Amino acid sequence: MKRRPAVIAYDIVCNRRRRRVFRCLQKWSLDAQYSVFECKLTHKEAEELFLQLVELIDSHEDSLLLGWLDNERKTLALTQSARPSFLHPACYLG
DSSP: OOOEEEEEEEEOSSHHHHHHHHHHHHHTTOEEETTEEEEEEOHHHHHHHHHHHHTTSOTTTOEEEEEEOOTTSOOOOOOSSOOOOTTSOSOOOO
């Protein structure tokens, strides 16, 4: 199976659950910026990861999102060291 770029983001109320989710995602060796993780996963890997994360969160209080990115579109980041050109949009809503 081919890996696809994705972003995983979470908003978790409880500090203990947040640390557990963070550690779980780190075990998958995903790159992170606070509560947003960048990764390349197959659909099978994404399913396995979500099964692990569902065990760690409270579905009534917490939010978890996986967004698949377009393989054909160049990923742009807005950071202190990376300034985008405004000739092309920095955000893609597909």
